Ligand SMILES: C=CC1=C(C)c2cc3[nH]c(cc4nc(cc5[nH]c(cc1n2)c(C)c5CCC(=O)O)C(CCC(=O)O)=C4C)c(C)c3C=C
């Protein structure tokens with residue numbers, strides 16, 4: 001159902017490995033977004049026919065997924081029209097990859113090249129796996145740009161990569177970073193961004209009006225969380241880590257969830273409900289996107305246009321928004337640290353701290369679930385070491 005794939009640019013001329021330096025391909029995993037109005041429907045079909053997103057029996061999924069995509073096309077087209085008919089996600093992800101590559105290569109050591117593999121629009125895993133194979137790396141490291149692990153995002157992308165790597169016969173040791181929700185460098189750089197936005201908002205706002213921070217994450221159907229997905233728990237960990245670094249004692253803040261797109265019950269409170277509460281309490285809000293590291297349709301349209309209008313209607317006395325991390329130097333340093341640490345860990349699957357971080361009740365934590373799937377998949381790249389498997 002994909003539209004014809006745009007040609008993937010050939011990888012830049014490879015630097016000589018020289019001096020025994022190894023070649024490390026860092027593959028940035030991201031969601032992807034339509035690159036033109038005519039890509040919106042096939043992008044949505046790819047999204048809603050993903051078994052990680054639409055959890056219905058396999059024989060129904062292609063039909064139901066296409067139906068939901070068809071119904072979602074009109075509102076999504078209106079949203080992307082505000083952004084010129086396309087998502088900015090690919091450009092921003094490429095910029096993040098370039099900044100990361102420059103930083104890692106400046107340190108000497110191995111030769112690093114960053115690639116991008118999008119889940120629902122081009123360049124997708126098959127195209128990227130072919131480009132990575134052509135570059136002939138000694139090792140691959142998968143780095144999601146989602147700080148918090150969800151089966152619907154990082155889990156789905158990692159599985160898509162494993163299948164694509166097998167098809168491309170890319171059989172090199174591969175490390176997957178599963179999450180960095182509480183990575184100290186990520187938390188500090190996010191706190192820096194939030195603090196700057198807070199100071200700017202406070203400077204503009206009447207000192208008599210209180211300011212509440214709404215940490216707004218993309219939502220998930222509640223049934224996915226109940227089934228064991230650790231995403232909500234990890235979002236809460238991120239917020240706790242960021243708040244601890246803000247140096248704003250007694251900060252009025254809340255974690256809330258946006259972007260509900262299906263009729264099922266989604267996790268809450270919703271960002272819309274929190275706007276209503278802010279209007280009622282007569283407090284201004286600073287909205288902080290907390291589960292995605294670059295600007296995209298849901299920050300630039302949903303937060304900046306729709307929720308801003310909603311806040312006005314609800315008489316919220318001030319509406320401010322902190323930017324996403326994008327290529328903030330502190331964030332890129334955090335990503336570089338994750339690459340180095342993941343590499344050195346010798347693990348197949350590595351959290352920001354090495355081993356599993358999620359409490360036991362989150363049975364979809366990849367350390368319990370994904371590793372088995374990764375290794376059971378025919379043609380899976382070999383686990384790095386037997387120790388890595390047991391350590392996971
Ligand atoms: C943490 C990030 C995300 C989670 C979790 C997530 C789950 C999830 N998403 C949908 C449905 C849609 N998501 C759409 C766009 C979209 N989703 C994320 C991130 C997460 N999704 C991003 C960054 C984007 C935007 C990309 C861009 O183009 O800029 C869309 C399409 C847009 C729209 O129709 O408004 C849909 C649909 C579900 C159902 C889900 C969990 C089950």
Ligand SMILES: [Fe+2]
Nearest residue numbers: 031218219259
């Ligand atoms: Fe989404």
Ligand SMILES: [Fe+2]
Nearest residue numbers: 357358365366
């Ligand atoms: Fe986990």
